Amino acid sequence: MSWWLAARSIDHVVLERGEVANTWRTERWPSLTLLTPNWQSRLPGFKDEGGDADGFRTLPETIAFLERYARLVSPPLKTHCRVSAVRRAPDGYEVVTAQGTWHCKAVVLATGGFNIAQRPKLSELVPAGVAQLTPVQYRDPESLQQGGVLVVGAAATGAQLADEIQRSGRPVTLAVGEHVRATRTYRGKDMQWWMDATGLNDERYDEVENLTRARSLPSFQLAGYPDRRNIDLNALSSLGVKLVGRLAGIQDGKAQFSGSLRNVCELADLKLNRLLNRIDEWAAENGVSGAVDSPHRPEPTRVEASPPLGLDFQRAGIRTIIWATGFRPDYSWLEVPVLDRKGNIRHEGGVVSEAPGLYLLGLTFLRRRKSSLIDGVGDDARDLSAHLAGHLGARSGKAAGLKS
Numbered sequence: 001m002s003w004w005l006a007a008r009s010i011d012h013v014v015l016e017r018g019e020v021a022n023t024w025r026t027e028r029w030p031s032l033t034l035l036t037p038n039w040q041s042r043l044p045g046f047k048d049e050g051g052d053a054d055g056f057r058t059l060p061e062t063i064a065f066l067e068r069y070a071r072l073v074s075p076p077l078k079t080h081c082r083v084s085a086v087r088r089a090p091d092g093y094e095v096v097t098a099q100g101t102w103h104c105k106a107v108v109l110a111t112g113g114f115n116i117a118q119r120p121k122l123s124e125l126v127p128a129g130v131a132q133l134t135p136v137q138y139r140d141p142e143s144l145q146q147g148g149v150l151v152v153g154a155a156a157t158g159a160q161l162a163d164e165i166q167r168s169g170r171p172v173t174l175a176v177g178e179h180v181r182a183t184r185t186y187r188g189k190d191m192q193w194w195m196d197a198t199g200l201n202d203e204r205y206d207e208v209e210n211l212t213r214a215r216s217l218p219s220f221q222l223a224g225y226p227d228r229r230n231i232d233l234n235a236l237s238s239l240g241v242k243l244v245g246r247l248a249g250i251q252d253g254k255a256q257f258s259g260s261l262r263n264v265c266e267l268a269d270l271k272l273n274r275l276l277n278r279i280d281e282w283a284a285e286n287g288v289s290g291a292v293d294s295p296h297r298p299e300p301t302r303v304e305a306s307p308p309l310g311l312d313f314q315r316a317g318i319r320t321i322i323w324a325t326g327f328r329p330d331y332s333w334l335e336v337p338v339l340d341r342k343g344n345i346r347h348e349g350g351v352v353s354e355a356p357g358l359y360l361l362g363l364t365f366l367r368r369r370k371s372s373l374i375d376g377v378g379d380d381a382r383d384l385s386a387h388l389a390g391h392l393g394a395r396s397g398k399a400a401g402l403k404s
Ligand SMILES: Cc1cc2nc3c(=O)[nH]c(=O)nc-3n(C[C@H](O)[C@H](O)[C@H](O)COP(=O)(O)OP(=O)(O)OC[C@H]3O[C@@H](n4cnc5c(N)ncnc54)[C@H](O)[C@@H]3O)c2cc1C
Pocket: 015, 016, 017, 018, 019, 020, 021, 022, 023, 024, 028, 033, 034, 035, 036, 081, 082, 083, 084, 110, 111, 112, 113, 114, 157, 327, 333, 361, 362, 363, 372, 373, 374, 375, 377
């Protein structure tokens, strides 16, 4: 956003509570690698594929990448400057920090969509003696107590942690609800290559059939490992991970799982096959079929005939639960009344129309399917900076000269 604001000669400041790449430095587990290939972290005015366009950045590489970008953009940046309140003021907004209060005509909330790792209410019923961790607290398998681990949630985070922990020798049980199955490669190309080439990642918020649903879908079951292996449920079962249904309750020291495992797996298989059909159609229509491998379909997800519906933590030797049940943004500091009942900001593609001059960036499907990826921020920032310039122009009574 700073790159685009500078390009439009809009005076601004960037306030960051930590350092550049703070989230990657402080909130992610050390072995995390990006699930997006290096070529896919395209930022405005910056092409940096780290010498291996198809590789996947490790956490230190991701931090170094963002530091390089910050040096290039050289934004008017104040680090260690936590915003403790944003409120309306007569001429715009007041942004409060320990280093002083800023008065501005517009504010872009680029504080991230994944600030708080969610822990369901039933986590309060977990028996004492079973450790509970969120992915933000998780470091590595060696830091866990000896014994079994229940990972709750099978999106990218849950599947990656199940893979890592099972490989370390600790037996993993994975509670699986609705999930989005994906394969790392298809017809010899990376899945993200297909998502990009077909235009699926560019699909806009005002084009999808059900935006609320699109915004709440779990992430692809994908990881960016050098061997490009899959981490779908078949891959995890082959490692020895035990699959159970969605965690529905905890009573008397026992976990209760929903009986829907087979159904959610069939649905995920169906949706993956639908996606692959769409890719095949696009490849045929665009003359790509001859240049890639032949179409194929993955083996349906293997589910045991009667997956267990209950599990006694003590008898099963479960010593740790990891809540990989999703993340949500933190707006505890926002004093502008624009939150809906679920605590999300009401907005139209990042424009908060109830509070003119307030913008959002970096949230799931904000303006495009790719909005919450590093790769998606640039296009959204371009669009929103144009709208913002229009807002400033309208306020000052001048023609902004930019299309919103
Ligand atoms: C587990 C996980 C894995 C991911 N993997 C990938 C991946 O492989 N590829 C990919 O492209 N994306 C990935 N993402 C998404 C990615 O982390 C970012 O969400 C995305 O790049 C958008 O960046 P952002 O700058 O909007 O948000 P963030 O990276 O979250 O940055 C927000 C910044 O705002 C700061 N901030 C927050 N509150 C305040 C405050 N009150 N005052 C001052 N500063 C504040 C934070 O310190 C932080 O630096 C992943 C996300 C998660 C959770």
